[in-house]
Amino acid sequence: MSISFSHTFANELDGFYKACSPEKCTSPRLLQVNAALADELGLDHKLLHGEVGASMFSGNALPDDSNPIAQVYAGHQFGMFTPQLGDGRALLIGEVVDRNGDRRDIQLKGSGRTPYSRGGDGKSALGPVLREYLVSEAMHQFGIATTRALAAVGTEDWVAREALKPRAVLTRVSASHIRVGSFEFFAARGEWAQVKRLADYAIDRHFPHIRDSGDAYLDFFKSVMQKQAKLIADWMSVGFVHGVMNTDNMTISGETIDYGPCAFMDRYVPSTVFSSIDEHGRYAYENQPKIGQWNLAQLAKALIPLYQEDQEVVIQRFVDELDTFNDIYESFWLENMRAKLGLINESEGDLDLVNELLRLMHQGDADFTLTFRSLANVRLNDEIQFKSQFNNSINLDDWSSRWLKRVLVDGVSADQCILNMNAVNPLYIPRNHKIEEALDAAVNDNDFELFRSMLNVVSEPYFFRPGFDKYAEPSLSNAEPYVTFCGT
16 A cells, blocks of 8 residues: 655654654554545545555555654753653654645654653553544644544553553554654754754744745744744633643644543643642643743754854853744734633733633633633523622632723624634533543453544534533543643
8 A cells, every 4th residue: 555655854864753664453453544644645445444544554564665664853841851752752754845845754653662651661551542532633623733543453462561451553654753852852962963964854844934044943933922822822722631741742843742641621720730740730721821931942952053153152042032932822822812811912911801800710610621611692681691600709700891892892793703612612621530440441341342432522522412411511620630641
């Protein structure tokens, strides 16, 4: 089978990867194929079903024109620098140009040991594969830049974690897998020619319009910063906590990548942390913007030595740009929050209006998703569902009155306002307790019905679905705090 793969990364960046073959799986079976994504990529999803897809997406029989490689990178992990990481359980098998003319990587995740596995087995357990499939597809439907799942394959093999778990392989698609850590790897070794090669390649691939800008590396940095500011603002607008914002998990393309200990908030608590290893809250929900800026500073450090002029002057140019991150982020975030509140135009008091609602939500133990979703009904003077999200100690009358007056200023009809709000405020998110139910059934009972039901729901998260009410409900208020793990 041929897919018309190309291999620009491998062809142009020797020394940035190691060739490696996937490890064979026992009796692979196709659990899920993303037919819509396959069509985007120009692949015949009908051909990919059955044994052909199971063999290819497991790595047992790769397409004739594939060229599997493991990419190398470094990374700051919880602020501590690790000079060599790399794809320890993933292989880039090739690139395709999709129907829009965009170049996309296709990568196997969980395909076995690589030269960068550092003692790990390079494999993935079934649970994390299904989690990434669900959450990344939901993120795509929310309009948030993300890597996407093309296929999930189950096997009859087992992997040793805290207990034996069934093995699976995920096929992942992204604009590229170049990370901040990719630059850090060569910068830490003082290999500035390699940093330059990578920067030039990344510019050509992702930002060709700045190639002849006169200061391409600073403009490259600014472009990445814009994408990351937008990405994190989008995360914040749906209550998403990435959980492990290490520099090796930050892409140049501005896509969400590496869904390990990620989760969505139920009740709005800015200090929310889900990851079992984030003991000090470094990657808490409220810290995500400043961690994004910190990560970008590490990218700047790798790019500054590419200049031949006075380094102090260059440093200042990059610092000046980095100092604009908060303003750029807040602009994207406020744009998102205005849309969530049904506001069309900008007004001076909008930031205070948003922040006051968030303060009330925190104080009132309100569900993040359902608070915004139910707010639209207030436009029709139906406050019951909105107020029910808050505990009884919270008086919402003053805020609701301010909001209604503000909405009316934009001159949009009630019906149109509700349509606008419901188009950006999801009814369904991948609720953590529902994910666990689906994964438990799949892993322990080989039952994928709940997984497919949840995938069905998050694939259309803005529209009410009769019979799916349970997918919109948060966990019980007395439930144990939800904890996630860096599942491999």
